[in-house]
Amino acid sequence: xxxxxxxxxxxxxxxxxxxxxxxxxxxxxxxxxxxxxxxxxxxxxxxxxxxxxxxxxxxxxxxxxxxxxxxxxxxxxxxxxxxxxxxxxxxxxxxxxxxxxxxxxxxxxxxxxxxxxxxxxxxxxxxxxxxxxxxxxxxxxxxxxxxxxxxxxxxxxxxxxxxxxxxxxxxxxxxxxxxxxxxxxxxxxxxxxxxxxxxxxxxxxxxxxxxxxxxxxxxxxxxxxxxxxxxxxxxxxxxxxxxxxxxxxxxxxxxxxxxxxxxx
Amino acid sequence: xxxxxxxxxxxxxxxxxxxxxxxxxxxxxxxxxxxxxxxxxxxxxxxxxxxxxxxxxxxxxxxxxxxxxxxxxxxxxxxxxxxxxxxxxxxxxxxxxxxxxxxxxxxxxxxxxxxxxxxxxxxxxxxxxxxxxxxxxxxxxxxxxxxxxxxxxxxxxxxxxxxxxxxxxxxxxxxxxxxxxxxxxxxxxxxxxxxxxxxxxxxxxxxxxxxxxxxxx
Amino acid sequence: xxxxxxxxxxxxxxxxxxxxxxxxxxxxxxxxxxxxxxxxxxxxxxxxxxxxxxxxxxxxxxxxxxxxxxxxxxxxxxxxxxxxxxxxxxxxxxxxxxxxxxxxxxxxxxxxxxxxxxxxxxxxxxxxxxxxxxxxxxxxxxxxxxxxxxxxxxxxxxxxxxxxxxxxxxxxxxxxxxxxxxxxxxxxxxxxxxxxxxxxxxxxxxxxxxxxxxxxxxxxxxxxxxxxxxxxxxxxxxxxxxxxxxxxxxxxxxxxxxxxxxxxxxxxxxxxxxxxxx
Numbered sequence: 001x002x003x004x005x006x007x008x009x010x011x012x013x014x015x016x017x018x019x020x021x022x023x024x025x026x027x028x029x030x031x032x033x034x035x036x037x038x039x040x041x042x043x044x045x046x047x048x049x050x051x052x053x054x055x056x057x058x059x060x061x062x063x064x065x066x067x068x069x070x071x072x073x074x075x076x077x078x079x080x081x082x083x084x085x086x087x088x089x090x091x092x093x094x095x096x097x098x099x100x101x102x103x104x105x106x107x108x109x110x111x112x113x114x115x116x117x118x119x120x121x122x123x124x125x126x127x128x129x130x131x132x133x134x135x136x137x138x139x140x141x142x143x144x145x146x147x148x149x150x151x152x153x154x155x156x157x158x159x160x161x162x163x164x165x166x167x168x169x170x171x172x173x174x175x176x177x178x179x180x181x182x183x184x185x186x187x188x189x190x191x192x193x194x195x196x197x198x199x200x201x202x203x204x205x206x207x208x209x210x211x212x213x214x215x216x217x218x219x220x221x222x223x224x225x226x227x228x229x230x231x232x233x234x235x236x237x238x239x240x241x242x243x244x245x246x247x248x249x250x251x252x253x254x255x256x257x258x259x260x261x262x263x264x
Numbered sequence: 265x266x267x268x269x270x271x272x273x274x275x276x277x278x279x280x281x282x283x284x285x286x287x288x289x290x291x292x293x294x295x296x297x298x299x300x301x302x303x304x305x306x307x308x309x310x311x312x313x314x315x316x317x318x319x320x321x322x323x324x325x326x327x328x329x330x331x332x333x334x335x336x337x338x339x340x341x342x343x344x345x346x347x348x349x350x351x352x353x354x355x356x357x358x359x360x361x362x363x364x365x366x367x368x369x370x371x372x373x374x375x376x377x378x379x380x381x382x383x384x385x386x387x388x389x390x391x392x393x394x395x396x397x398x399x400x401x402x403x404x405x406x407x408x409x410x411x412x413x414x415x416x417x418x419x420x421x422x423x424x425x426x427x428x429x430x431x432x433x434x435x436x437x438x439x440x441x442x443x444x445x446x447x448x449x450x451x452x453x454x455x456x457x458x459x460x461x462x463x464x465x466x467x468x469x470x471x472x473x474x475x476x477x478x479x480x481x
Numbered sequence: 482x483x484x485x486x487x488x489x490x491x492x493x494x495x496x497x498x499x500x501x502x503x504x505x506x507x508x509x510x511x512x513x514x515x516x517x518x519x520x521x522x523x524x525x526x527x528x529x530x531x532x533x534x535x536x537x538x539x540x541x542x543x544x545x546x547x548x549x550x551x552x553x554x555x556x557x558x559x560x561x562x563x564x565x566x567x568x569x570x571x572x573x574x575x576x577x578x579x580x581x582x583x584x585x586x587x588x589x590x591x592x593x594x595x596x597x598x599x600x601x602x603x604x605x606x607x608x609x610x611x612x613x614x615x616x617x618x619x620x621x622x623x624x625x626x627x628x629x630x631x632x633x634x635x636x637x638x639x640x641x642x643x644x645x646x647x648x649x650x651x652x653x654x655x656x657x658x659x660x661x662x663x664x665x666x667x668x669x670x671x672x673x674x675x676x677x678x679x680x681x682x683x684x685x686x687x688x689x690x691x692x693x694x695x696x697x698x699x700x701x702x703x704x705x706x707x708x709x710x711x712x713x714x715x716x717x718x719x720x721x722x723x724x725x726x727x728x729x730x731x732x733x734x735x736x737x738x739x740x741x742x743x744x745x746x747x748x749x750x751x752x753x754x755x756x757x758x759x
Contacts, residue, residue: 009366013375020376024383028390028498036338042380044342047318048349049377050578052369054318056358057609058311062304066628086305090312096476097319103269106475110273112309113474114280115302117463119617119670121281122288124463127669127699128456132449135697155434157441157696166696169446170453177454194450199406201447203413204439204689208706209392210414211421212552212685214505214733215707216386218726219551221505223379288674300621306614307626314578314610359632360582361589373582378547381579385548389733393501394494397740401748411745415738421708423515424731433518440692449693 006231014232015239021220022236022243029247063087136170138163169197274469281467322346413439486750489743497740504736508728515731517724522695523712525702526680527563529653535568538645540654540677543575543584544663549684553657554587555710555723556682560655561591563717570641571603572651574627576615576662581608585631600634604641607631612662616670620648648675655704657682664691668699682709 023038063083070080092108095101140160141148151159175187176194183191228236284302287295328339353369356362360370402408419425420436465471530539541560545553564571575584588605597603606627609615618626623645629635636642644650654677656667664681672679678701681691685706694700704713707730710723 009371013371017375017379021379021383024380024387027387028495036335037341038380039384040338040342041345041376042384043321044345045349045372045377045380046579047321048346048353049373049582050314051318051346051350052353052358053578053581053608054311054314054610055354057607058308058314061629061633062308062311062609082301083305083308086308089305090309093309093312093316094319096316102476106269106273107276108309108312109474109476110276111280112306112313113466114277115284115306115614117277117466118281118284119288119299119613121285121460121463123669123673124456124460127665127673128452129460131697131699132453132693135693136449154438154442157438157445162438162442165442166446166449169443170450173447173450174454177450195406196409197443197447199410200413200439201444201689203410203415204417204436204444205686206410206414207417207421208685208689210396210418210685210734210737211706211708211730213386213389213392214501214730214737215552215685215726216382216549217389217501217505217733218509218707218729219554219722220379220383220386221509221729222551222722222726225506225509296621299617300625303611303614303618303621304625307609307611307618310610310612310614360585361632364589364593370582374586377579378550378583381547382550386551390498390501393737393740394497396737397492397497397744398490398494400741400744402745403748411741415741418734418738421706422731422734423517423727424735426518427515437520440689441696444689445692445696448690449696452690452693 011232011235014227015235018224018227018232018235019239019243021224022239026243026247032247032250034243034246034250136167140164168193173197273475274472278467278469281463285467483750486747490747490751500736500740501733504732505729508732509726512725512728514728517708517711517715517727519712519715520709522703522705523709524716526560526655526682526704527702527713527716529678529680529701530560530563530567530569533567533569533652537569537652538572538650539564539569540572540574540648540651542654542656542663542667543573543580543587544577544656544666545583545659545684546577546580547583549659550583551722551726552684552707552710553659553682554583555707555721555726556657556704556713557584557587558591558721559710559713559717559719559723560657560682560704561587562595562719563713565591565595565597565602566717568602571597572606572641572645573603574606575608576612576666577659578608578610581631599632600630601640604636604639605631606636613666613670616648616667617674620671620675623647648677651675651677653677654679655682658687659684660687663687664694664700668694672699680704 020038020041023034024042026032027035063086067081067083070077070083074080089108089111092104094105095103096105138158140163141150142160150161152161153159154161156162172190172194174194176191176198179187179191181187224236226232228234284299287299325339325342328336329343349369349372352372356367356369358369359367360373361367366374400411400414402411416432417436417439419429420432420434426433462471466474533539541557541564543553543557561571573584573588575581585605585607588603589599591597592599592603599605607630609627611618615626623642624637627636630639648654648671654667654671656664656679658664658681664679664683667679671677680702681694681700682704683691683706685708688703688705688709691700691703691705695703704710707723707726710721711727714721714724
């Protein structure tokens with residue numbers, strides 16, 4: 001059965017996306033103008049997108065429209081104009097570019113940083129310190145039908161034995177980081193234990209980072225495979241050939257210019 | 265003038281900091297109204313702050329173009345891409361879809377920004393593989409522990425590893441839930457205590473770097 | 482032997498790049514489809530959504546951008562399919578400006594697939610700046626934080642938001658996060674005060690750092706990376722992008738493990754030669 005024709009903009013999009021993807025991957029050969037072009041286009045488009053979205057969200061949706069509505073409903077009420085306060089502070093923030101009045105931006109920063117610090121203190125203490133300590137000092141024994149028992153099941157994260165291991169880990173890592181006294185005797189044992197805990201966590205982090213990076217590659221390859229299909233005019237394959245030929249041409253041209261030395 | 269430039273910002277930080285620290289513990293309607301309004305204001309001010317960051321990027325590349333430093337052509341490409349996106353974005357009224365159909369702005373996002381950003385980050389996969397081959401050596405007992413943990417997690421987190429060595433799944437689960445949690449928790453507690461101390465220093469005017477440099481500091 | 486080891490240690494990195502390319506590409510072209518095992522932390526998210534009554538309010542925050550699309554988009558799709566199947570009212574939003582179009586695309590696609598209607602069954606509020614301040618603002622008054630949705634429809638009076646005044650009226654929320662402005666931020670500025678139940682979906686890079694929150698019950702479940710997404714797809718019985726990618730993931734991991742082992746074999750072969758090998 002013949003494949004359904006895709007809309008022109010989709011096919012064109014596939015060619016653009018495949019081309020840009022291959023431009024970026026050309027860096028794997030070495031740094032080259034195709035990669036640099038892709039990289040700069042990425043920054044330019046991202047900034048452009050951010051400007052457009054920020055304008056529509058911040059100025060129109062959060063500021064202008066609510067202000068217009070409030071003033072329209074109650075023009076005499078001072079409450080209708082309350083959004084002019086953050087607008088003024090926002091404009092103050094932008095004065096950082098004008099040296100003569102850049103001090104105004106300090107008022108805006110003071111407002112933001114003061115609020116940020118104020119809301120952060122109680123919430124950080126509650127969420128990151130108290131809650132975390134609370135779970136570190138869990139009871140080891142539980143009252144069951146057969147009286148007091150302690151769980152020795154390693155597979156159960158909350159078991160008694162795991163609670164002890166966790167406590168040892170937290171204390172030894174904190175000790176390793178925070179006590180800058182010379183690590184001798186019991187102190188050395190604690191600090192060494194902390195180091196081994198850290199190494200295991202770093203190993204797990206490495207494993208997960210590999211997993212994450214490979215997933216990203218799988219995602220991009222999925223698109224390239226899709227765009228290599230007949231429905232997209234074999235975009236990936238054609239553009240791969242174009243990219244390789246461009247790199248060969250660039251390499252030859254640069255070698256000629258530098259008298260045989262490879263451009264690096 | 266010195267008051268406006270120096271004391272006033274410090275006073276504002278102090279008042280805002282103290283007020284919103286205690287606000288958390290005082291759920292009175294007045295205090296709730298205050299946080300409702302001020303958090304909304306913060307959204308708006310943060311939006312302006314975003315423009316501050318973007319504007320400095322405009323400036324960096326504009327300088328490169330006007331001075332024609334090596335590679336200025338790429339900065340020009342960046343400017344063309346940026347201005348092109350802004351024009352198309354405003355022409356599409358900032359919408360990526362209208363009545364289920366894609367706008368030009370949406371097309372630009374889907375077929376240029378998404379693949380470019382995705383590919384830029386995916387390229388790290390190759391470098392992590394190269395680094396694993398060149399640098400991941402069991403030089404010491406600690407490095408060996410790290411290496412074994414990494415290999416077990418890499419096995420235990422994919423179906424082929426779980427199929428060939430089923431125990432790696434259980435060990436990975438234990439490792440993440442207990443050993444890894446202990447370390448992350450210790451770091452979290454330590455960093456949070458530092459963050460609280462920094463916030464206090466800001467509120468009390470001891471830490472002032474956020475105000476920027478200059479003679480009036 | 483030592484010469485061979487020395488040559489292998491100094492191998493051109495582009496050969497390693499080709500190995501990785503082959504490891505990913507071949508299983509994608511010819512999958513072998515191994516079964517996916519489900520972890521308790523992913524099952525916890527599934528079970529919670531499964532137990533929610535119809536028309537409960539589910540908030541899904543897309544706290545990522547295209548750089549993490551391959552890991553978090555499959556999670557978003559699987560969660561949305563499950564939520565729509567359970568007839569939940571879904572509210573979507575993002576803290577990451579550059580992820581807005583992506584989030585809107587996922588919502589539109591899954592809603593179209595399941596026959597759900599914007600404004601009635603779901604709302605996509607879009608992006609708004611502020612981070613923690615935005616969450617506080619939503620916790621105080623959702624309509625002040627988002628006066629209109631992404632498609633510029635006023636949020637006030639939207640059928641999907643009936644009875645929802647602020648975050649206290651949210652029954653469950655999941656933040657799909659690629660960095661600090663995600664799960665932790667939602668807990669610290671949201672759940673800590675407004676007391677809704679929440680879980681996290683994250684990239685592999687940040688997943689290990691979230692386990693302390695899982696242990697302490699601050700989040701009730703965690704979907705980590707592409708593997709987590711594949712587990713969720715298995716649970717809802719609808720295989721998707723994540724399951725399809727797991728064979729390539731397996732092969733890539735095995736190539737990395739092989740590279741690490743080879744590196745150490747050569748290292749031990751060369752040890753003792755001029756003190757230490759390079």
